[in-house]
Every structure is written in structure tokens, then in C-alpha cells.
Amino acid sequence: MSARKDGGPMELGESIRNPGFKEAADGGSASSVSGSERRRSSAVKLDADADAQEYTQVKPYAGMPKEVLLLHSSKARYRVPREILFWLIVCCTLALVAVTITIIAMSPPCLRWWQITPVYQVYPRSFRDSDGDGVGDLKGIKEKLDHFLDLNIKAVWISPFYRSPMKDFGYDVEDFRDIDPLFGNMKDFEELLAEMHNKGLRLIMDFIPNHTSDRHRWFNLSRTRDPHYEDYYVWTDCDPASPKPNNWVSIFGNSSWTYDEVRGQCYLHQFLKEQPDLNLRNPDVVQEIKDLIIFWLEKGVDGFRMDAVKHMLEAAHLRDEPQVDPDLPPELVTTEWDLYHDYTTSQVGLHDMLREFRAEMDTYSREPGRYRFMVTESYDYEEVEKTMMYYGTPLVKESDFPFNFYLLDLPHNTSGWWAKHLVDLWMSNMPRGQWPNWVVGNHDRSRIGSSAGRIYVRAINLMLLTLPGTPTTYYGEEIGMENINITQSEVQDPAGKYNVSLSRDPERSPMQWNDEMNAGFNSITNITWLPVHPDYEKVNVEVQMQDKGSVLSQYRFLNALRQSELPFLRGWFCYVLADTDVFSYLRELDGHKEAYLVVINFGKASTTTDLSAIQELPEQLSVLMSTNPANDGKVFQKSRVQTEPGEGLVIRYSTYTRFHPSHPAECYVSEKACYLETIGILYKC
Ligand code: GLC
Ligand code: MG
Numbered sequence: 169m170s171a172r173k174d175g176g177p178m179e180l181g182e183s184i185r186n187p188g189f190k191e192a193a194d195g196g197s198a199s200s201v202s203g204s205e206r207r208r209s210s211a212v213k214l215d216a217d218a219d220a221q222e223y224t225q226v227k228p229y230a231g232m233p234k235e236v237l238l239l240h241s242s243k244a245r246y247r248v249p250r251e252i253l254f255w256l257i258v259c260c261t262l263a264l265v266a267v268t269i270t271i272i273a274m275s276p277p278c279l280r281w282w283q284i285t286p287v288y289q290v291y292p293r294s295f296r297d298s299d300g301d302g303v304g305d306l307k308g309i310k311e312k313l314d315h316f317l318d319l320n321i322k323a324v325w326i327s328p329f330y331r332s333p334m335k336d337f338g339y340d341v342e343d344f345r346d347i348d349p350l351f352g353n354m355k356d357f358e359e360l361l362a363e364m365h366n367k368g369l370r371l372i373m374d375f376i377p378n379h380t381s382d383r384h385r386w387f388n389l390s391r392t393r394d395p396h397y398e399d400y401y402v403w404t405d406c407d408p409a410s411p412k413p414n415n416w417v418s419i420f421g422n423s424s425w426t427y428d429e430v431r432g433q434c435y436l437h438q439f440l441k442e443q444p445d446l447n448l449r450n451p452d453v454v455q456e457i458k459d460l461i462i463f464w465l466e467k468g469v470d471g472f473r474m475d476a477v478k479h480m481l482e483a484a485h486l487r488d489e490p491q492v493d494p495d496l497p498p499e500l501v502t503t504e505w506d507l508y509h510d511y512t513t514s515q516v517g518l519h520d521m522l523r524e525f526r527a528e529m530d531t532y533s534r535e536p537g538r539y540r541f542m543v544t545e546s547y548d549y550e551e552v553e554k555t556m557m558y559y560g561t562p563l564v565k566e567s568d569f570p571f572n573f574y575l576l577d578l579p580h581n582t583s584g585w586w587a588k589h590l591v592d593l594w595m596s597n598m599p600r601g602q603w604p605n606w607v608v609g610n611h612d613r614s615r616i617g618s619s620a621g622r623i624y625v626r627a628i629n630l631m632l633l634t635l636p637g638t639p640t641t642y643y644g645e646e647i648g649m650e651n652i653n654i655t656q657s658e659v660q661d662p663a664g665k666y667n668v669s670l671s672r673d674p675e676r677s678p679m680q681w682n683d684e685m686n687a688g689f690n691s692i693t694n695i696t697w698l699p700v701h702p703d704y705e706k707v708n709v710e711v712q713m714q715d716k717g718s719v720l721s722q723y724r725f726l727n728a729l730r731q732s733e734l735p736f737l738r739g740w741f742c743y744v745l746a747d748t749d750v751f752s753y754l755r756e757l758d759g760h761k762e763a764y765l766v767v768i769n770f771g772k773a774s775t776t777t778d779l780s781a782i783q784e785l786p787e788q789l790s791v792l793m794s795t796n797p798a799n800d801g802k803v804f805q806k807s808r809v810q811t812e813p814g815e816g817l818v819i820r821y822s823t824y825t826r827f828h829p830s831h832p833a834e835c836y837v838s839e840k841a842c843y844l845e846t847i848g849i850l851y852k853c
Pocket of ligand 2: 480
């Protein structure tokens with residue numbers, strides 16, 4: 169350090185002019201520095217010249233020049249604490265980094281929004297009619313958003329509201345970028361979405377990649393052979409007098425081919441003839457679909473329910489499909505059940521395409537809290553492994569989950585072992601680490617309260633909300649709505665036009681809000697597009713909100729329990745027992761003292777269940793909640809747990825003895841986690 173090199177003399181001169189320096193030289197404030205220190209500082213060797221000598225005399229003072237500062241800072245009494253502090257900071261930083269890395273490495277991934285909340289399905293025609301035309305609309309949904317908050321539901325899937333001729337009530341889309349005037353306009357949509365986001369709700373759109381309406385612009389351009397659109401749909405030559413290029417049938421019955429006079433060819437429609445199938449083997453069509461997905465993602469929607477995905481591709485060779493009954497005369501092959509759908513569903517390439525859609529969505533999922541969700545709709549019936557494909561692979565994601573429709577089969581045999589069989593169909597086939605989900609109703613299937621029987625409604629909701637994974641609730645299930653009766657003359661659904669028993673109208677009746685006119689669905693005029701169920705005076709939201717023992721109150725209680733108690737969201741699910749009447753399972757989490765036993769009587773008789781063989785359960789079982797409110801708080805000996813038909817019990821018990829270690833084959837968990845009760849955190853274990 170050379171004062172001269174740094175222009176020392178000049179700085180020294182400046183210092184002399186500095187009053188602080190003078191003060192120090194005059195023995196001012198610096199005079200408090202002890203003589204021994206002065207000696208020590210003078211011992212510091214700087215330069216041999218006179219200027220440097222002068223520096224050694226100075227004492228610290230405010231505004232001192234760098235050289236003076238450096239001179240003092242190298243003294244032990246400044247240096248040592250400084251070094252101690254330095255190493256302390258280094259050590260603390262390293263310790264902090266280590267702790268952070270350990271915590272990150274030990275923490276199980278956070279659950280995503282679609283795992284925490286149930287998904288609620290709104291059928292927009294039937295939810296709430298704000299303008300009195302008899303059909304529900306977007307403004308109507310907006311008026312009712314607090315209902316979701318009351319239920320503690322944060323994800324809402326709304327069936328299609330795109331511009332549509334409504335041949336299949338919106339599943340026949342004329343313009344994917346527009347809202348049907350029946351439901352409102354784009355501004356209404358944007359307001360609805362903004363309001364939902366304000367309230368912390370997520371909006372899941374219905375998306376229909378398989379087909380459009382025959383009124384869609386693309387179809388008109390395709391039938392007139394516009395060069396770009398010529399191959400947008402599946403066309404083939406056929407005989408106009410007998411337009412059946414092969415034996416393929418529509419899901420709604422009869423041939424899936426219709427002759428188009430304009431083009432002079434047949435087009436394929438796996439649903440109504442007004443719903444021509446897109447040709448997704450054409451890359452331009454796939455790009456159009458991606459653009460549409462992006463259009464809605466840009467608008468801010470939180471996810472998509474992908475409609476009828478298994479139908480997206482068909483075999484290009486157009487060969488006949490094999491008949492289920494080879495002896496059936498071909499002209500009698502008219503329904504989906506008459507054929508094995510080797511060439512019209514689940515074709516190779518389908519999953520690649522969905523994974524491409526998923527990848528588009530992922531590019532919009534990167535901002536924190538903006539994960540875009542995808543659920544696929546595919547009824548694969550006994551071919552459950554086909555459904556599981558929609559989960560993707562550990563390396564390539566597809567949907568977050570495919571809808572699990574197996575519980576819709578519960579009415580087929582209401583019994584404990586059948587319920588377990590249906591639950592296990594999913595659990596034992598689902599790829600490791602994936603997230604289950606449960607559907608007990610939708611706009612295509614009879615309401616479970618009608619098909620299984622009213623007495624099971626509460627028990628089914630209880631099961632839905634205590635199984636592992638995401639529950640799906642079709643509007644009205646939270647109050648136990650049932651099907652309406654529809655006569656042939658009242659049929660609206662095209663699927664029921666020829667056979668009333670196939671109509672989906674019964675499960676689409678207006679939502680029952682209160683006991684006023686039209687059950688509060690439409691409070692302006694007396695028009696409703698389908699009749700209101702006559703039970704609306706008792707079965708409605710307003711009445712059930714007041715009643716602590718109602719289906720609605722029980723739904724709210726169970727959903728709150730599910731979201732607040734870690735064993736339900738993060739814990740193990742283990743089968744305990746299944747017999748003719750009872751299905752029983754438990755939910756537990758390592759390190760979490762409270763565990764839950766669920767006992768549901770799906771049978772037809774009152775029964776006493778003996779659970780004494782289950783050592784992990786305490787001797788006395790106390791009922792936290794029963795679907796029969798009179799039994800709340802009841803205490804059973806574990807050898808004598810009594811239930812009535814349709815009764816479900818949630819039993820809470822305290823123990824650190826876990827059931828799953830000794831019953832690995834009976835237990836399942838998506839992502840193993842343990843709970844550290846002392847500090848209330850979860851860790852990987
Ligand atoms: C899906 C819908 C159904 C519709 C069909 C054709 O299955 O859920 O309502 O009719 O697709 O789009
Ligand atoms: Mg198709």
C-alpha cells in the first residue's frame with residue numbers, strides 16, 4: 169500500500185484541510201485513543217517515507233480517507249471480530265443451504281389444486297337461468313358461485329357452451345371460439361372467469377376434439393372440397409342409395425355414415441349425423457385443435473375435460489368391425505354393443521396426440537399456481553387397462569387422470585363386496601404413483617340416487633369423499649337430486665328420440681335451489697327446458713342448508729374433513745372388510761395419531777360387523793359421523809359395529825400402530841409421506 173502511488177500527498181493535503189483531521193491532530197475526539205494504541209498504530213509498517221510516517225500518527229475519525237481506514241482496520245481488535253463474523257456468516261449460510269436442501273429433498277411434493285378439491289360438474293342448460301328463457305346460462309352460473317364456496321369446492325367443470333345448433337346440446341360445436349347466445353356472449357364468459365378467479369375457483373372447459381357440428385365452417389369448406397379443408401373430415405365413396413361403406417355404427421345407433429349430396433361422398437360420424445368426425449390423421453386438423461386449446465388457455469381457463477377421446481382416430485382401411493355375435497344378420501347390427509370396436513376406438517396414435525395437447529398445456533402451466541389440468545373421458549367398460557393408458561407414462565404425461573366411471577356400476581349389485589370390487593378395479597389397475605378419481609354421475613348417466621336407490625345417496629357421497637383421490641360431483645348430487653320422469657313427448661335428448669329409455673333428459677333436470685317457483689332455477693318466467701323434479705320442495709339447497717342432518721350438510725362436513733385431515737388427502741387407503749352388506753376401509757398416515765375407519769352398509773339388511781380380527785383397531789370405536797345423524801357419537805365394541813342399509817359411518821380413532829405395514833397387499837398410497845407431529849410437517853419416508 170503506497171500512499172504516493174495513490175496520490176498520497178494530495179490526499180494528505182486534503183485531509184489536513186479536513187476539520188476532522190485537524191481535530192485529530194489537535195488531540196480532539198481522537199485524543200481518547202490510548203497511548204499504547206497510538207504506539208501500536210505507529211508500529212504498523214507502511215512506507216518508509218515521511219508521508220506514510222505521518223499516517224501512522226492519525227486516529228480514526230469520521231470521514232477519514234481510505235488509507236487511514238485501512239490502517240486501523242488491520243489492527244487485531246478490528247480484524248479478529250471481523251474474521252469471526254465472516255466465518256460465522258459463512259457457516260450459517262452453509263448450514264442454511266444444507267437445511268434447505270434437506271427440507272426440499274425430504275418434502276413430498278405439494279398437492280395440486282385438482283387433487284385437493286372435488287371437481288363439480290355444471291350442466292349449463294340446467295344450473296341457473298338468469299334471463300328467464302328457460303335455459304341456464306353463464307350469468308346464472310356467476311350468480312351462484314357462492315354455492316361452490318359453501319361446499320368448499322374450488323374446481324368447476326362446465327359442459328360445453330360454445331356456439332352450437334344444440335343438436336346434442338352443445339357437444340356439436342359450430343364455432344369453438346364463440347359462446348352460444350343461449351348461454352351469453354364472450355364478455356359474459358370473461359366476467360364469469362374473472363369472478364371465479366377472484367373467488368379462488370378454477371374453471372375447467374369441456375373440449376371436443378373428435379367432432380364438430382355439421383354447421384361448422386370447416387365442414388362446409390370440406391364438403392365443397394376447398395383444397396385446404398378437403399381432408400378435414402373422414403370422407404369415403406359410397407352408394408347414395410345404401411350409404412354404408414362398412415358396418416360401423418354410431419354411439420347413438422345405426423350406421424355411422426351419412427351420404428352428403430354436396431360432395432357426393434359419405435362422411436363418418438361416431439355420434440349424431442350432425443356431428444361429423446374430424447380427420448385427426450390430417451396434421452392441419454391437429455394444429456387447429458392445438459390452436460383452439462391455446463385460444464382458451466390464453467383466455468385463462470384452468471383446464472379441459474377432453475370429450476370422447478377414444479373415438480378420435482379410426483383405422484384408415486375402413487374394414488368391417490367384427491360382430492360380437494357372428495351369427496347376427498349384418499343388417500341387424502345397429503348398436504354399439506353389436507360390434508367389437510377394433511377399428512373405431514383407441515387406435516394407435518391416439519395417445520401421442522393427447523400427449524401433444526398436454527405438452528401445449530404444460531407451456532401454460534409454468535407460472536406458480538397456474539397449472540392447467542386435463543381429464544379425459546373414455547368409457548372402456550371391462551377394458552380398464554385401456555383407460556389407464558390416459559395417465560401417460562412416468563416420462564410422458566398425458567391426462568392428470570382419466571375419469572373413473574366404474575362406480576356408476578354400483579346399482580348393478582348394491583352390496584359391500586361389489587362396492588369393493590369396483591373400487592379395486594381402479595386401485596389395482598392404476599399405474600403406480602398416479603392419482604385416483606371417482607365419478608358417481610354425469611349428464612350421460614342416470615342419477616345414482618335413482619339407479620342405486622335413494623337410501624344409498626348419503627352413503628355414496630360418504631364413500632366418494634373418503635376414498636383416496638379426487639371426487640367428482642355432478643350438480644345436484646350434493647343435495648341428493650334424482651332423475652325426473654320423461655314421457656316420449658317430452659324428450660329433448662336426441663339419444664332418446666327413438667327410444668325414451670335411452671334419453672339422458674332425466675338426469676338433466678333444473679338444479680333445485682329453493683322451494684320457490686321452478687325451484688329457483690328460473691325466477692323470472694315459468695319456463696324450464698325440462699320439468700323440475702317434483703321433490704324440489706324438500707330437496708333443495710336452501711332448505712338443506714338450514715338442516716344439520718341434510719344430505720347437503722353431510723356433504724359439506726365430509727368435504728371439510730377430507731380437506732383438513734391429512735390421512736384423507738395424503739394417507740394410506742386400506743381395505744378392512746367386504747361382505748354382502750358392508751364395505752369397510754381405513755385411512756391412516758404414518759406419524760399421524762388420528763386415523764379413520766369407514767364402514768358402509770351397501771346391502772339390504774341391518775347388520776352387525778365383527779372387526780375384532782383387526783388388531784390395529786382399538787376395542788371401542790366411536791362414530792364421528794353417521795349418515796344417520798342419530799348415530800353421531802355412538803360408541804361400538806369393535807366386535808359389534810351396527811349399520812342399517814344405506815348407512816355409512818366415519819369412525820375416528822387414535823393410535824400410532826399402523827395397519828398398512830402388516831397388510832401391504834390390502835393398502836395403497838399415491839405418494840408415500842409421513843407426518844412429524846411435533847412440528848406438524850410432512851416428510852418423505
Ligand atoms: C360425450 C358427452 C356426451 C356427448 C358425446 C358426443 O360422451 O359426454 O354428452 O353426447 O360425447 O359429443
Ligand atoms: Mg373420430
